[in-house]
Amino acid sequence: MNRGDSISALIQREQPVDGVYALTGVQKRLDKKSNPYWDLVLKDRSGSVAAKIWMTRGRLVPESLDNDIFAHVVGRVEFFNGMPQVKISGVTPLTPGEIAGMDISEFLPPSPYDGRGAYGELMSLADREFTYAPWKNLVKGFFGEEGNATLFMNASAATAMHHAGAGGLAVHTLGVFRACQAEADLYPDIDRQILLAGALFHDIGKMREMRSTAFETTYTPEGNLMGHLTLGVLMLEPYCRKAGLPDPQSLLAHFRLVTKLLRTGAAVAAYTPGMGGPAEAVMKMAFGNGFGFDFDEKVTMEDLFGYAYGSFVLELDGHEPVGKMLGTIRPDSRFVWHGESVNGVALQKAYEEKLEPVYSCNIPDAQVPVETVSFQAQTRVCPAAKTGRPKVLIPVFPGTNCEYDSAKAMMDAGAEAEIFVIRNLTAAAIAQSVEEFAGKLKKAQMVFLPGGFSGGDEPDGSAKFITAFFRNAAIKEAITALLEERDGLMLGICNGFQALIKLGLLPYGKILDTDADCPTLTYNTIGRHQSRLVRTRIASNLSPWLSGTQVGEVYTVPISHGEGRFLAEEALVKQLAARGQIATQYVDLAGNATTDVHFNPNGSIYAIEGITSPDGRILGKMGHSERKGFGLYKNVPGEFDMKLFESAVKYFK
Numbered sequence: 001m002n003r004g005d006s007i008s009a010l011i012q013r014e015q016p017v018d019g020v021y022a023l024t025g026v027q028k029r030l031d032k033k034s035n036p037y038w039d040l041v042l043k044d045r046s047g048s049v050a051a052k053i054w055m056t057r058g059r060l061v062p063e064s065l066d067n068d069i070f071a072h073v074v075g076r077v078e079f080f081n082g083m084p085q086v087k088i089s090g091v092t093p094l095t096p097g098e099i100a101g102m103d104i105s106e107f108l109p110p111s112p113y114d115g116r117g118a119y120g121e122l123m124s125l126a127d128r129e130f131t132y133a134p135w136k137n138l139v140k141g142f143f144g145e146e147g148n149a150t151l152f153m154n155a156s157a158a159t160a161m162h163h164a165g166a167g168g169l170a171v172h173t174l175g176v177f178r179a180c181q182a183e184a185d186l187y188p189d190i191d192r193q194i195l196l197a198g199a200l201f202h203d204i205g206k207m208r209e210m211r212s213t214a215f216e217t218t219y220t221p222e223g224n225l226m227g228h229l230t231l232g233v234l235m236l237e238p239y240c241r242k243a244g245l246p247d248p249q250s251l252l253a254h255f256r257l258v259t260k261l262l263r264t265g266a267a268v269a270a271y272t273p274g275m276g277g278p279a280e281a282v283m284k285m286a287f288g289n290g291f292g293f294d295f296d297e298k299v300t301m302e303d304l305f306g307y308a309y310g311s312f313v314l315e316l317d318g319h320e321p322v323g324k325m326l327g328t329i330r331p332d333s334r335f336v337w338h339g340e341s342v343n344g345v346a347l348q349k350a351y352e353e354k355l356e357p358v359y360s361c362n363i364p365d366a367q368v369p370v371e372t373v374s375f376q377a378q379t380r381v382c383p384a385a386k387t388g389r390p391k392v393l394i395p396v397f398p399g400t401n402c403e404y405d406s407a408k409a410m411m412d413a414g415a416e417a418e419i420f421v422i423r424n425l426t427a428a429a430i431a432q433s434v435e436e437f438a439g440k441l442k443k444a445q446m447v448f449l450p451g452g453f454s455g456g457d458e459p460d461g462s463a464k465f466i467t468a469f470f471r472n473a474a475i476k477e478a479i480t481a482l483l484e485e486r487d488g489l490m491l492g493i494c495n496g497f498q499a500l501i502k503l504g505l506l507p508y509g510k511i512l513d514t515d516a517d518c519p520t521l522t523y524n525t526i527g528r529h530q531s532r533l534v535r536t537r538i539a540s541n542l543s544p545w546l547s548g549t550q551v552g553e554v555y556t557v558p559i560s561h562g563e564g565r566f567l568a569e570e571a572l573v574k575q576l577a578a579r580g581q582i583a584t585q586y587v588d589l590a591g592n593a594t595t596d597v598h599f600n601p602n603g604s605i606y607a608i609e610g611i612t613s614p615d616g617r618i619l620g621k622m623g624h625s626e627r628k629g630f631g632l633y634k635n636v637p638g639e640f641d642m643k644l645f646e647s648a649v650k651y652f653k
Contacts (some may be wrong), residue, residue, distance in 0.1 A: 023065075039051075072090075180199040238600060279305050286335070409645045446491070471503070492562070
């Protein structure tokens with residue numbers, strides 16, 4: 001295709017015109033004799049020049065002409081009133097295929113971005129960084145495709161924000177790539193090649209999301225409909241398959257197979273390898289069960305430590321091997337490969353102790369004996385009025401995140417649950433929320449304060465807004481009526497427990513001004529957030545919430561908190577124990593209350609996990625008993641359902 005002389009060269013002298021130019025400002029006009037003609041402007045990156053298409057032999061050719069197009073133009077430069085203009089004798093608009101093969105940068109205004117230079121540096125860096133064959137193949141396959149490299153180095157990263165202009169996408173991508181290189185240098189445990197592959201291709205969809213012409217950069221129809229992320233996936237998918245990266249259909253087939261093996265019991269355990277490859281998966285699976293492992297003689301170091309994304313490590317019980325056989329379980333703790341042996345106990349110790357000085361997992365424990373409390377209630381409170389389907393009100397405060405789980409647990413138990421969002425954007429919104437909530441309290445039988453991270457879950461901030469809301473005169477009056485006149489129930493889990501403590505509802509049974517002598521919940525002894533499964537023992541069946549349990553029963557429950565350490569004066573704790581207000585305690589494998597951080601995750605005094613009000617109607621606990629359901633925790637022994645919510649519903653029947 002003849003590019004032709006630049007506009008700046010054309011206007012220097014009268015000469016023939018024969019080349020490709022951008023056409024803009026196209027208008028159909030009438031001359032003095034009312035004959036039609038085309039008035040337009042030819043453009044390239046060097047400048048622009050006026051142009052005309054006059055009638056020839058009584059005809060105007062072409063009869064129609066679009067604005068903002070690329071076309072092959074034939075004509076001649078003439079001067080009119082001292083100004084150059086092109087008299088066009090022939091114009092042929094380019095096809096989409098011809099445009100796709102063009103270097104658009106030749107028609108764009110000068111850009112501050114050197115897309116060609118950035119692209120060259122990117123390819124050089126990619127060639128050095130990508131040693132994993134599929135990543136290297138993906139880069140070569142995508143950018144080796146005709147037109148992709150040209151389009152990439154000429155594309156804009158935006159229409160008006162960062163790196164808007166020809167070459168902006170390449171320059172932006174290079175900057176992100178360099179930043180990720182620096183990040184990977186700082187954190188060597190990061191999967192460097194995945195990170196850099198993400199950097200290289202993260203905005204690749206912008207090649208189709210936007211279109212830069214000689215006229216402007218705009219969003220394409222598919223860009224508006226799908227966006228560059230979706231477009232990027234669609235663009236890369238065929239190249240990923242050819243490069244040897246995991247194929248979506250293959251992954252789905254793997255998922256279906258693994259699901260079948262797990263459901264039939266053929267696979268008794270499964271693990272998805274991460275950055276450490278199958279070796280890490282086998283190690284952690286063995287640690288968790290106290291086993292060792294004999295690696296098969298055919299297993300190579302690449303098999304053990306290479307990338308295995310999209311795969312599964314399965315423990316099969318009597319089923320024929322699926323995929324590549326890694327080896328067999330040993331009854332002792334040794335790991336054996338090609339005659340070399342590693343002691344698993346020593347390996348686990350080295351694994352756990354690496355970060356022990358920074359994030360300790362083994363907090364020193366004075367091993368102070370803790371009383372394992374047992375309180376058998378002779379009688380329980382009962383409601384003033386019965387109802388077949390009690391209503392529970394679940395307020396949502398800023399930071400609350402367990403309201404849906406809580407509502408589902410209550411509804412599954414037979415209650416009517418209403419989630420009420422407390423609006424706090426304005427003083428008027430808060431006042432309206434107070435009025436509406438107070439009104440709803442009068443029709444409810446229960447209040448459930450769900451978990452979350454109100455106030456950032458900090459000791460000085462957690463539940464502050466919640467407590468301020470409940471201390472409002474109208475709310476306080478309605479809560480008092482619920483508890484003392486209608487014999488209603490309250491439950492607070494995690495953040496909700498914190499709120500009940502700060503309000504005085506626990507352990508005193510009423511909203512009051514608390515002071516330094518009152519119980520509190522503070523930072524976990526370990527000094528950070530804990531998210532795990534713990535064992536809790538029923539210490540008292542005083543509460544209607546625990547009527548479905550027996551004292552001494554042990555339940556496994558998930559916890560997730562940074563501030564769950566219960567503190568109180570020892571005299572008060574003994575008083576709570578004597579009155580049956582210690583509802584649940586953290587216990588070890590033998591069912592004994594303990595201060596050991598491996599079982600008491602926050603260091604609570606007396607291993608307290610939950611307490612009640614004096615009459616048991618109010619229960620607060622750290623463990624998320626609402627996080628239960630069919631199919632959960634299948635590989636963890638123990639009982640997970642305390643029947644809290646069923647017991648509360650039964651209380652009103």
